[in-house]
Amino acid sequence: SEPVSCTGGRADMSLDGLRRTFREHVFYTQGRFPSVATRNDLYMAFAYTVRDQLLHRWIKTVEQMAGKDLKIVSYLSAEFLLGPHLENNLINLGIYDDVLGIAKEEGFDIQVIFDQEEEPGLGNGGLGRLAACYLDSLASLEVPAIGYGIRYEFGIFDQEIRDGWQVERTDQWLRLGNPWELARPEITCRVSFGGRTEPYQDDRGRYRVRWIPHRTVKGVAYDTPILGYRVNTCNLLRLWKAEAIESFEFEAFNVGDYYGAVDEKIYSENITKVLYPNDEPVQGKQLRLEQQYFFVSCSLQDMLRIYKLGGGKLDRFSRHFAIQLNDTHPALGVAELMRLLVDEEGMDWEPAWDVTCKTFGYTNHTLLPEALEKWPVELFAGLFPRHMEIIYEINRRFLDEVRRRWPGDEARVARMSLIDESGGRFVRMAHLACVGSHAINGVAELHSRLLKEDVLRDFHEMTPEKFSNKTNGVTPRRFLVLANPGLTRLIEGKIGDTWIRRPEELRKLEPCADDPAFREEWRRVKLENKKNLARVIRERTGIEVDPASMFDIQVKRLHEYKRQHLNVLHIIALYDRIKRNPSYDLCPRTFIFGGKAAPGYFMAKLIIKLINSVGDTVNRDPDVNGRLKVVFFPDLNVKNAKFIYPAADLSEQISTAGKEASGTGNMKFSMNGALTIGTLDGANVEIREEVGAENFFLFGLTAEEVYSLKRDGYRPMEYFQANPELQRVVERIASGYFSNGDRELFKPLVDALMFHDTFMLFADFGSYADVQGRVDEAYRDREHWTRMSILNSARMGKFSSDRAIREYCEDIWKVKPVPILLE
Numbered sequence: 001s002e003p004v005s006c007t008g009g010r011a012d013m014s015l016d017g018l019r020r021t022f023r024e025h026v027f028y029t030q031g032r033f034p035s036v037a038t039r040n041d042l043y044m045a046f047a048y049t050v051r052d053q054l055l056h057r058w059i060k061t062v063e064q065m066a067g068k069d070l071k072i073v074s075y076l077s078a079e080f081l082l083g084p085h086l087e088n089n090l091i092n093l094g095i096y097d098d099v100l101g102i103a104k105e106e107g108f109d110i111q112v113i114f115d116q117e118e119e120p121g122l123g124n125g126g127l128g129r130l131a132a133c134y135l136d137s138l139a140s141l142e143v144p145a146i147g148y149g150i151r152y153e154f155g156i157f158d159q160e161i162r163d164g165w166q167v168e169r170t171d172q173w174l175r176l177g178n179p180w181e182l183a184r185p186e187i188t189c190r191v192s193f194g195g196r197t198e199p200y201q202d203d204r205g206r207y208r209v210r211w212i213p214h215r216t217v218k219g220v221a222y223d224t225p226i227l228g229y230r231v232n233t234c235n236l237l238r239l240w241k242a243e244a245i246e247s248f249e250f251e252a253f254n255v256g257d258y259y260g261a262v263d264e265k266i267y268s269e270n271i272t273k274v275l276y277p278n279d280e281p282v283q284g285k286q287l288r289l290e291q292q293y294f295f296v297s298c299s300l301q302d303m304l305r306i307y308k309l310g311g312g313k314l315d316r317f318s319r320h321f322a323i324q325l326n327d328t329h330p331a332l333g334v335a336e337l338m339r340l341l342v343d344e345e346g347m348d349w350e351p352a353w354d355v356t357c358k359t360f361g362y363t364n365h366t367l368l369p370e371a372l373e374k375w376p377v378e379l380f381a382g383l384f385p386r387h388m389e390i391i392y393e394i395n396r397r398f399l400d401e402v403r404r405r406w407p408g409d410e411a412r413v414a415r416m417s418l419i420d421e422s423g424g425r426f427v428r429m430a431h432l433a434c435v436g437s438h439a440i441n442g443v444a445e446l447h448s449r450l451l452k453e454d455v456l457r458d459f460h461e462m463t464p465e466k467f468s469n470k471t472n473g474v475t476p477r478r479f480l481v482l483a484n485p486g487l488t489r490l491i492e493g494k495i496g497d498t499w500i501r502r503p504e505e506l507r508k509l510e511p512c513a514d515d516p517a518f519r520e521e522w523r524r525v526k527l528e529n530k531k532n533l534a535r536v537i538r539e540r541t542g543i544e545v546d547p548a549s550m551f552d553i554q555v556k557r558l559h560e561y562k563r564q565h566l567n568v569l570h571i572i573a574l575y576d577r578i579k580r581n582p583s584y585d586l587c588p589r590t591f592i593f594g595g596k597a598a599p600g601y602f603m604a605k606l607i608i609k610l611i612n613s614v615g616d617t618v619n620r621d622p623d624v625n626g627r628l629k630v631v632f633f634p635d636l637n638v639k640n641a642k643f644i645y646p647a648a649d650l651s652e653q654i655s656t657a658g659k660e661a662s663g664t665g666n667m668k669f670s671m672n673g674a675l676t677i678g679t680l681d682g683a684n685v686e687i688r689e690e691v692g693a694e695n696f697f698l699f700g701l702t703a704e705e706v707y708s709l710k711r712d713g714y715r716p717m718e719y720f721q722a723n724p725e726l727q728r729v730v731e732r733i734a735s736g737y738f739s740n741g742d743r744e745l746f747k748p749l750v751d752a753l754m755f756h757d758t759f760m761l762f763a764d765f766g767s768y769a770d771v772q773g774r775v776d777e778a779y780r781d782r783e784h785w786t787r788m789s790i791l792n793s794a795r796m797g798k799f800s801s802d803r804a805i806r807e808y809c810e811d812i813w814k815v816k817p818v819p820i821l822l823e
């Protein structure tokens, strides 16, 4: 067919072209005169101007891929935490400065326009943000890829802090429209639930099963273009929205059951209404399971449809699609692909199973036992009677194999079964994912090792060749270039800009650490970033912080295993030292926290309250005299995070060793020149290896020490009794010192520490406080600190998501780049 012509017109990326397109969108898309255009009109017009450029590249991408014998990566994820599109797309297109110029000419402040964008908060935290970084890298590496997920009408809640407590407000990201997506009302799928199955014989006399579902909904595709950095590859994020199928309204209308029809509509649309705001552990609700199946089924049907367009034979499907399961949330895909191939396409079991295993890869993101998804068999079979049968059959064949390998080892059979029968009956989604995938990976070296030794030990023994590590990475485009333009310019002045695609080249900065003038510049940039954050903190909390103080920051979801409260214990210790000795010599510090707590996670919410209460007391105490400030930054999201990472001097990565699978915030901080205080957990281990032990503040038990201490019976009270400072700290909380004398308020927290301390804060407190003392000393030597800071940025290349994606492409997906030409 003839190449699509879409040059000229809106594809024109010259300054004049962009200006003309922008004006057209103000008139013809927003329907406004410039003189009455609102802030949102201007934002929308800019967004459409940029989107036109994306669509131009998207069409070229599709056009040049069509008919090629290529392989597409399909990233299945219940969460994509994308963050604002506009600025990122300007950077990837390379027209940031042009657009700044146009805004100036037209007489408005581009920052105000950027601020107008509501970010799509379609994820909780690390896992969803990782998926977004991976989409950026896939496109930047010119790899054909589709992200598949859910178009939640309400994303992660907005967080407000009232009287020190977290208050959740519903997210309304679609309220003013979403210029980045294209609704595809013609791309739909049917997804069914419930009912029963029945056997029948097909026309060749073969035994078949058909599923007679109880109800069916419709999935509608919404597409968002994902452009790579300075390339023409524009991939696709396809999110599914649930709607009622039309026939319902008709049938009900005919029998006069109008309300029934409306009910059905509401019921159907419910499926993609809201993101579950729990990260680990996920919530075991029926609707959540429906969401998972809904998007997985739509996505697989869509892949088969696309595949058939190319005329491929089904037994070769895995040569053209590599599907990655982002945690177990989409693990039902294993059973669904089997159902589609066997029941719908008429394939025999063995070839279908072969295709399935070759197609899927599974990434595990957590070792927390309570976060491993298990669904009650009754609930599961009620919703998916056919999938239940398929899972039993997969399990039967799988356990036969286990028995062949380990005859008589029924304990092993019970441990490995897809069905947990150790008390109630549950479908184990991680086991389904392992059995149905050819590749299984963890997200940091330590995590992958612990997976093999512990959580998935039996699976590793059986099929070691399936296992590998793929250490997480983050995109330097959003988290350095976009978030930290000052540092980007400084680095570009020294080593050019090729590091943005090849961050290993940041190593060229190492010699600059010895250059006093460069260090001076480095500090100047950091100070500017801190002033910027100080301004935002003032606007949002009313708290004044001093940019000359050390910015010590912990931002991430609130979780006991992440130990924000260990940080608080240390703050109280410093405060206690000042109270006992008002002339105590402390390097002035500003402690900044941020992060959301799952709405039903009582302890996490109490920790937020504690942070704010300690802040209220400390910030106001004249004895402190500005040496300590404590701030809780409300509503941490991708948009706000951009003020935070570039402004940090110290990054807190203090989870109990063995609990944080990888962490990715640790990478964002260090790239921006923060030093890390951290445990040997997750990717911290590798960050320390890269930046050098002398440029990293290490403390705490190792994962092995944590396990043996647990095994031998951990008694927090012993640590408590041995440490007078810890006693004073806990006593201040327990006595109501931070709660107007209310001894009840924080009692649950205090008791949990004193009697259980599941995450071993007391065991690590001494070492943490000591190392914080070393941080204090180190910060006084500003030249040395700056040197360490520069070396951190210079040596973080490994943690680019481009590196991670290259590894996935080579080891798991076996896919190659497909460069796209514009003309």
Ligand code: C3B
Residues within 6 Å of the ligand: 124, 125, 126, 127, 128, 130, 279, 280, 282, 327, 365, 366, 371, 443, 472, 660, 661, 662, 663, 664, 682
């Ligand atoms: C997170 C883990 O907690 C992090 O350690 C990890 O860096 C990221 O995933 C990305 O791999 N995680 C999450 O955010 N939600 C889950 N349900 C499980 C893990």
